[in-house]
Amino acid sequence: MTQSRALLPRPAISRGAPGRFARRGLGLWQPAAHTISVPQPLRHWLFDDSSLTAKLRKRSAGQLQVQVLRQYWGLPTLSERRTLKQSRSTALIREVLLLGPDAIPWVYARSVFPADSLTGRLRHLRKLSNRPLGGFLFSHRQLGRSPMQIAQLPPHERLVPPVVQGDDMLWGRRSKFFLFGKTLLVSEVFLPALIDSRTRQHD
Numbered sequence: 001m002t003q004s005r006a007l008l009p010r011p012a013i014s015r016g017a018p019g020r021f022a023r024r025g026l027g028l029w030q031p032a033a034h035t036i037s038v039p040q041p042l043r044h045w046l047f048d049d050s051s052l053t054a055k056l057r058k059r060s061a062g063q064l065q066v067q068v069l070r071q072y073w074g075l076p077t078l079s080e081r082r083t084l085k086q087s088r089s090t091a092l093i094r095e096v097l098l099l100g101p102d103a104i105p106w107v108y109a110r111s112v113f114p115a116d117s118l119t120g121r122l123r124h125l126r127k128l129s130n131r132p133l134g135g136f137l138f139s140h141r142q143l144g145r146s147p148m149q150i151a152q153l154p155p156h157e158r159l160v161p162p163v164v165q166g167d168d169m170l171w172g173r174r175s176k177f178f179l180f181g182k183t184l185l186v187s188e189v190f191l192p193a194l195i196d197s198r199t200r201q202h203d
């Protein structure tokens with residue numbers, strides 16, 4: 001994983017001791033270092049901690065679009081709450097598709113903003129609309145990011161909305177961002193159209 005100049009190393013995500021019964025979703029996310037079976041075409045996308053928006057903008061020759069699927073105040077999943085150390089408080093949840101040329105879905109992203117993170121200089125993130133979150137985050141040199149966690153998502157995994165579900169096993173990553181003393185959690189799922197397009201390019 002390349003360590004971006006702008007990102008300060010952060011403590012690894014604290015993970016509670018694995019319980020005897022790994023409740024659904026808690027075992028889904030594994031530290032990147034423990035994820036050895038990642039197919040080669042995915043490694044580049046999963047482990048690079050620079051801005052995904054910037055990479056996709058370049059890959060799409062500037063045609064990248066953000067489609068907001070939904071944005072709502074709700075209860076994050078148990079796994080998300082544990083990672084964010086939020087008990088049962090609601091958060092702003094933003095679910096988007098990052099679209100490549102011809103509006104082909106390339107990435108599904110779910111961002112969780114605890115209420116106390118959407119204050120001060122991050123308050124405007126409530127109204128991002130179809131502007132990419134990364135465009136704002138990575139414009140700040142003091143941005144911090146936790147180590148990646150990786151998940152292999154079986155078909156019809158709840159994290160992935162029906163609009164992008166298929167019969168493929170999907171790979172996702174998530175990490176926390178730290179800015180101005182606030183934290184948010186971003187999960188990204190890489191869709192076959194992106195991985196295939198990369199493969200085709202190497203033909």
Ligand SMILES: C=C(O[C@@H]1C=C(C(=O)O)C=C[C@H]1O)C(=O)O
Pocket residue numbers: 050051052053054066094096098107109110111131132133134135137186188
């Ligand atoms: C965190 C980034 O922002 C990207 C854009 C997002 C959005 O607009 O909601 C969400 C996750 C990322 O795919 C990034 O560019 O790395």
